[in-house]
Amino acid sequence: MRTLNVALGDRAYPIHIGPGVLDDAGLIRPFLRTARVAIVTNDVVGPLYLARLQRALEADGVRVDVVTLPDGESHKNWQTLNLVFDMLLATRCERSTTLIALGGGVVGDMAGFAAATYQRGMPFIQVPTTLLSQVDSSVGGKTAINHPLGKNMIGAFYQPRVVLADTATLDTLPDRELKAGLAEVIKYGLIRDPALFDWLEAHIERVLAREPEALAFAIERSCANKAEVVAADETEQGERALLNLGHTFGHAIETGMGYGNWLHGEAVAAGTMMAAELSRRLGWLTAAEVARIEALHVRAGLPVLGPPLPVATYLELMANDKKVEEGRLRLVLLRSIGKAVLHAGAAPDLIGASIEARCG
């Protein structure tokens, strides 16, 4: 087991990474305020891992209540969130009860938002079971649900008490989701860790083959990058925005295509190629660098073109992005492989042309 720390003062917390951490109630128990938890999971992950987590906690004298949500991004909305509140109230969970998210990014984002808002805040623990959630969404305290007009538009910054990333749960992850998770690993290389990018160029097939050592390295390195960024800028006033490379384009794809039709990581991959294309047109990336980025995404089995929506639709959807300020779209772009910047000066025509060149 490897342990990282997210240094957030009185909200600091550890991330434990390794096979089987799910069964170790000793990693959870010190963080509970009372001997009571509520677990939020979904109908795909629950049948695989709920019984183990529940058994470990109950053997330690903890009362466990459970709510199982329907799986998928299309359910990341108020109606589904309300199933969590219904359960919490029906079982009389208190604000001292701890909420545990067992599942991928959607479960984590919704359970986290429920924890942030139930009785104005209850303790929260993340047990991510997908590559995407282990390397990204379960660390850093971003919680949210979607609105028909925009992804993650309603949410809160709310930090977990501890994160348990059980790498063995990835054994049951569908290939498509493993690949989608890799998009975020590649992202850390692109924005701030060129050595990670180099490592992925050398070893990405080992990750795709789920070699435990390769997976564990990719996860730990990703979490370490994220923990550093979040510790420096918890509520995204500055550097943290760089974690959104490809996300403004990607959210437009997710919203425009209907939630869940493109996986988040797939949309981020195509969005990253659009950002790389725009960076090249601004004279920052060379064509050779764009080709390297594209080649790594192709080897990861990720899309390098967005869907054929009209460019006007992309721009319209992007204008709702959370990084827009005083009407100006601020995009995360690349100065080189390993160095991202937030840039508000790109002309709409140039943005449109970059989208055009990278969709279809």
Next chain:
Amino acid sequence: MRTLNVALGDRAYPIHIGPGVLDDAGLIRPFLRTARVAIVTNDVVGPLYLARLQRALEADGVRVDVVTLPDGESHKNWQTLNLVFDMLLATRCERSTTLIALGGGVVGDMAGFAAATYQRGMPFIQVPTTLLSQVDSSVGGKTAINHPLGKNMIGAFYQPRVVLADTATLDTLPDRELKAGLAEVIKYGLIRDPALFDWLEAHIERVLAREPEALAFAIERSCANKAEVVAADETEQGERALLNLGHTFGHAIETGMGYGNWLHGEAVAAGTMMAAELSRRLGWLTAAEVARIEALHVRAGLPVLGPPLPVATYLELMANDKKVEEGRLRLVLLRSIGKAVLHAGAAPDLIGASIEARCG
């Protein structure tokens, strides 16, 4: 104009109290991050005061968008809250846009929760227009919506940047709502300010007659009490819970009778009498003190008996209270007029008997 300060470190903010502060955009402008606001009001307050606030801001070069909600506690739910999100997204409000609540407690609680969660948090300003919201809900950062199983069960602690309490707006407040607001003023006297209680005994008819000086004194003194308590305990780990005198009983009344049938202040008044009755049975208050408390409520035109719900229903609804910890109901009770305590040791039978004695 009188100004108080809520001392919350980097989230400190001023409360301006006086007639006509609504028209003074100079009190708002320094707190805006960009020249853009969204105003949330309701269909009763909007027609009376929206144009003035909007004109003042627009004359100062601020873009103003507006959403008008249906009035009343029965609308304090997700469906109505979503009208705010719909407007914010349709008009492309950014996370740097400031949300302004113009109205009573329901508008303030909902707008505050919308501000806390839109794009994970946008700046927020309160312009309360009822006595209840001026003395209580607009100060302190509690925001929430109701759930069918409990009042204010979903919310956040989220502080405003500034509060403008325009005492002249109370001229249009219905008598019933003025009286309901007085319940919270009496509460401050009971829990921590015996001199305020004495003053109310001497002058409550002047407040009911809306004498400007009497109103301003009652509001300023209430806000000063609240500001002190909130500064000492922002997220209700301790002393702040004392502000909920009468509220655990009162929430049961509001939920049990259907939201909006009893006004919040009316339910708090009846709940306060139940708490006083229980305090007497515990040997803490004398019969004479209970009689004084009752007499003041009667003079304020407030109910001193709860509705005739079965005691079991009261207890059932109270068991969902946010102050329950490890199954034990923690009630705010009175040691004397001017001194409240949080008490978890009252026997259910004694609680039931106190309710029984004070409902019907």
